[in-house]
Every structure is written in C-alpha cells, then in structure tokens.
Amino acid sequence: MNVIAAGEAICQAGGAGPAWRVLRGSVKLSDEAGGYAGLAIAGDIIGCETLLFGRYTFSAQALTECELADWQKEPVAPTAESILSVFSKAQKRAATLLALRGGQALERVRGLVRLLADGAGLVLLPPRQEIAEITDLRIETVSRIIKGLEKEGQMTQVRIDGIHHTRAYRLSV
Amino acid sequence: MNVIAAGEAICQAGGAGPAWRVLRGSVKLSDEAGGYAGLAIAGDIIGCETLLFGRYTFSAQALTECELADWQKEPVAPTAESILSVFSKAQKRAATLLALRGGQALERVRGLVRLLADGAGLVLLPPRQEIAEITDLRIETVSRIIKGLEKEGQMTQVRIDGIHHTRAYRLSV
DNA sequence: CGGCTTCTTGAAAAGTATCAAATATAGTGG
DNA sequence: CCACTATATTTGATACTTTTCAAGAAGCCG
Numbered sequence: 440m441n442v443i444a445a446g447e448a449i450c451q452a453g454g455a456g457p458a459w460r461v462l463r464g465s466v467k468l469s470d471e472a473g474g475y476a477g478l479a480i481a482g483d484i485i486g487c488e489t490l491l492f493g494r495y496t497f498s499a500q501a502l503t504e505c506e507l508a509d510w511q512k513e514p515v516a517p518t519a520e521s522i523l524s525v526f527s528k529a530q531k532r533a534a535t536l537l538a539l540r541g542g543q544a545l546e547r548v549r550g551l552v553r554l555l556a557d558g559a560g561l562v563l564l565p566p567r568q569e570i571a572e573i574t575d576l577r578i579e580t581v582s583r584i585i586k587g588l589e590k591e592g593q594m595t596q597v598r599i600d601g602i603h604h605t606r607a608y609r610l611s612v
Numbered sequence: 613m614n615v616i617a618a619g620e621a622i623c624q625a626g627g628a629g630p631a632w633r634v635l636r637g638s639v640k641l642s643d644e645a646g647g648y649a650g651l652a653i654a655g656d657i658i659g660c661e662t663l664l665f666g667r668y669t670f671s672a673q674a675l676t677e678c679e680l681a682d683w684q685k686e687p688v689a690p691t692a693e694s695i696l697s698v699f700s701k702a703q704k705r706a707a708t709l710l711a712l713r714g715g716q717a718l719e720r721v722r723g724l725v726r727l728l729a730d731g732a733g734l735v736l737l738p739p740r741q742e743i744a745e746i747t748d749l750r751i752e753t754v755s756r757i758i759k760g761l762e763k764e765g766q767m768t769q770v771r772i773d774g775i776h777h778t779r780a781y782r783l784s785v
Numbered sequence: 786c787g788g789c790t791t792c793t794t795g796a797a798a799a800g801t802a803t804c805a806a807a808t809a810t811a812g813t814g815g
Numbered sequence: 816c817c818a819c820t821a822t823a824t825t826t827g828a829t830a831c832t833t834t835t836c837a838a839g840a841a842g843c844c845g
Contacts (some may be wrong), residue, residue, distance in 0.1 A: 468707075470707055474707075474711065475710060475711075475714070476706075476707035476710065477703075477706065477707060477710065487696065487699060487700075488696065488699070488700040488703070490696055491693060491696040491697060491700060492700070496700060496703060496704065497703070497707070517692070518692060519690070519691060519692040519695055520664060522692055522695050522696055522699065523660065523661060523663055523664040523695055524664060525699070526660060526661065526695065526698070526699040526702070527660075527661040527664060527665070527669060529699070529702070529703065529706075530650075530661070530669060530670070530702065530706075531669065533649075533650065533702075533703075533706035533709075534641075534643055534647075534649035534650060534670070536706075536710060537648060537649065537650065537709060537710065537713060538647065538648075540710060540713035540714060540748060541648070541713060541748040542748070543800075544800075544801070566823070566824090567823075567824065567825095568823085575713065575714040575715070576801080576802090577801070577802055577803080578823090578824080579801090579802075579803080579804095579824090579825080579826085580800095580801060580802075582823095582824055582825055582826085583825080583826080585824095586824090586825070586826090603810075603811070603823080604809095604810075604811095605809090605810080605823075605824065605825095716832080716833095717832075717833070739791070739792090740791075740792065740793095741791085741792095749833080749834090750833075750834055750835080751791090751792080752792090752793080752794085752833090752834075752835080752836095753832090753833060753834075755791095755792060755793055755794085756793080756794080756833095758792095759792095759793070759794090776791080776792095776842075776843075777841095777842075778791075778792065778793095778841090778842080786845105787844105787845095788843105788844090788845095789842105789843085789844085789845105790841105790842085790843075790844100791840105791841080791842075791843090792839105792840080792841070792842085793838100793839080793840070793841085794837100794838085794839080794840090795836105795837090795838090795839105796835100796836090796837095797834105797835085797836085798833105798834080798835070798836095799832105799833085799834070799835080800831105800832085800833075800834080801830100801831085801832075801833090802829100802830080802831070802832085803828100803829085803830070803831085804827100804828090804829085804830095805826105805827090805828090806825100806826085806827090807824105807825080807826075807827100808823100808824080808825070808826090809822100809823080809824070809825080810821105810822080810823070810824080811820100811821085811822075811823085812819100812820085812821080812822090813818100813819085813820080813821095814817105814818095814819090814820105815816105815817085815818085815819100
C-alpha cells in the first residue's frame with residue numbers, strides 16, 4: 440500500500456514500474472510531452488501497459504493525496520478476463536473525460552466535481568490549475584465557476600487538517 | 613470482411629455481436645444516451661468488451677464507408693497479451709481524442725483532419741456535423757474553418773465517385 | 786426537374802480568455 | 816506562535832473567439 444502526497448509523481452512515461460490500482464484520490468495522466476492525457480480515480484488501473492511493454496506510456500501525478508496498490512499483487516492475478524474488465528472500465532472513463540471537455544464551462548466543472556466526488560457528499564478537488572487543464576478552461580474561469588457554485592450553496596468549503604481549504608468541499612446537490 | 617456504408621450503424625449499446633477490427637474508414641462511438649464517446653480508425657478494435665460481457669458498451673456508427681473484420685476470427689486468437697496491446701492502443705487513441713477537444717477551433721479541426729488522414733495525402737471526412745460533435749464545435753464553425761483551410765491552400769477538394777465532394781480532400785501540409 | 790439534406794455565409798450575441806492587480810492561504814524560520 | 820515569503824485563488828475590465836440565428840447556395844436522389 441503506497442500513499443502519495445498531492446502533487447507527487449507516480450510514474451514517468453517511458454520509465455519502468457508496476458501497474459497500480461488507485462484506491463483513493465485522483466491522478467492525472469500526461470503524455471511524454473506533458474500534455475493532458477487523462478484522469479484516474481479510485482478503482483482505476485494506471486500503467487496496465489507495463490505488463491506488455493515493461494514501460495509506462497503515460498506519466499502520472501497525484502492531484503490529491505492518493506493511495507495506490509500494486510495491481511499484480513492483488514489476490515487475483517491478471518488474466519485475459521481481468522484485463523478486459525479493466526479495459527472496459529477505462530473505455531467508460533475515457534468517454535466521461537471527453538464529456539468533461541464539451542459543453543459550457545459551468546457544466547464541465549460541475550461534471551468534474553461530481554466525478555471526483557464519486558457519489559460521496561465530500562470531495563477533495565485538485566488545484567484550480569489542474570481542473571482548468573482537465574476541462575480545457577482557464578484557471579480564472581474555473582475559479583469564478585467554483586465561487587459561483589459556493590455562492591449558490593451547491594458547495595461549501597470544509598476545513599480538513601493538512602488540506603488546502605479551497606480544495607475540500609461538501610456537496611449539497 | 614464487411615463493408616459498411618457511411619452513416620450506417622455497426623453495433624448498438626447493450627446489443628450482442630462480435631468485436632470488430634476497423635480495416636478502413638472512421639467510426640464514431642456513442643453511449644447508450646447517444647452522447648459522443650469516441651472515435652475509431654483503421655487498426656482500432658470496436659466492442660472488445662463483448663468478449664467479456666457478451667454485450668456492447670457503446671454504439672458504433674460508420675462516419676465514412678468502412679471495412680470491418682471480426683476480431684476473433686483473425687489469425688491470432690485474442691490472448692491476454694493481444695488484449696493488452698489493444699488496450700494500450702485504445703488509451704493512446706483516447707488521449708488523442710481529448711486533445712481534439714482542447715485549444716482553439718482551428719487546431720482542433722486540423723488535428724482531426726490529420727488523425728483521419730492517418731499520414732496519407734488524401735482524407736475522407738465525415739459530415740460537418742460529426743466533425744462538430746467530435747471537436748465540440750458548432751457545424752457553422754467547422755464549416756468556416758474548413759473553408760479557411762481550403763482558401764489557404766492547405767486542403768483541396770477532390771472528386772471521388774460516390775463520395776460527397778465536400779468530404780474528400782487532398783492535404784498539402 | 787423538384788424536394789430534401791448538407792454546407793456556407795453574415796451579423797449580432799454570448800461565453801471565455803486575457804491581462805492586471807488584490808487578496809488569501811500555505812509554508813518557513815525565528 | 817508570529818512575521819515573512821512564496822504560492823494559489825479571486826476579482827474586475829476588456830478583448831477575442833465561438834455560438835446563435837437567419838438565410839441562401841450547393842449538392843444529392845429519385
């Protein structure tokens with residue numbers, strides 16, 4: 440079980456390492472050039488391709504504090520079936536991420552917040568700049584939208600020790 | 613070997629059928645609600661998850677005339693390794709599609725045209741409306757941008773029998 | 786030749802980005 | 816714990832891009 444602090448790198452494109460399962464937190468994927476390549480949250484697998492190539496295709500960075508587990512050390516060793524299952528989940532996630540880059544800014548940010556909340560009433564957000572990259576907006580726009588949601592009472596800041604207070608929110612909707 | 617006409621449905625979310633390999637043409641994926649979920653081009657596999665669930669997660673529709681082959685009938689039967697390979701390719705594709713929804717309109721459309729051209733000097737585009745959906749732009753914006761690229765000489769319309777003349781282009785860059 | 790769909794174009798409105806600056810927060814060393 | 820510094824967020828005003836709405840042109844099909 441590995442705990443990674445917010446902002447820390449998890450793996451490097453081209454480098455070696457295990458495939459990870461995200462147990463908690465959110466992770467940003469980037470390509471070799473550093474461009475945004477996706478997002479992983481609890482339940483997702485990162486770096487599945489290392490089982491084939493021995494190298495990561497994407498870099499991964501913790502957006503919030505994360506807990507990771509070595510996927511190959513899970514009780515059930517990877518089989519064709521479990522790989523398919525991971526694949527299928529990744530496809531759905533990819534479709535969700537596409538949706539976070541379409542439509543109006545408000546809906547994109549709200550969509551990301553909901554995705555990160557993952558059904559819970561409490562959500563830990565990445566920095567505004569990361570939200571901006573995921574939604575293809577500018578940091579100022581993201582800030583305005585989150586402040587707007589706060590003022591409408593849809594989100595309320597929550598103080599949690601060790602977490603930047605602009606990143607923890609209780610959701611009301 | 614199956615040839616699908618432009619606009620025709622290839623499979624339905626929730627329905628049954630084989631996993632397909634796209635040999636030629638471009639295919640749009642949609643979720644059950646009809647929302648855009650991705651794009652497949654030559655070399656990509658569609659509906660890989662049917663091997664696991666027996667049902668398609670997404671619907672697929674031919675954007676241009678397509679040629680498909682039953683993936684399980686390929687010389688090499690799917691193994692954990694080949695599935696990983698398909699998975700890895702799908703992840704890269706997903707990252708590319710995210711990029712097509714970020715940045716300025718001109719770059720998005722140009723990016724999609726390049727992706728569809730796949731290195732060739734000739735490209736068959738989907739209808740403007742489909743390009744708009746993939747890039748999260750409006751059909752009018754897409755039309756203006758393509759006309760602009762034509763006027764700059766970056767693309768030239770090519771007449772091909774049986775293909776709408778606004779969809780076949782020769783690329784100059 | 787119609788009738789229908791797709792594409793193109795223009796003008797105005799809306800939504801975001803940009804730029805600049807203030808404020809707030811986190812981190813650090815006394 | 817406090818002052819100080821660096822980083823992150825917020826806010827306002829303006830510029831720019833894209834959407835929207837409306838209409839016309841072009842292409843396809845029978």
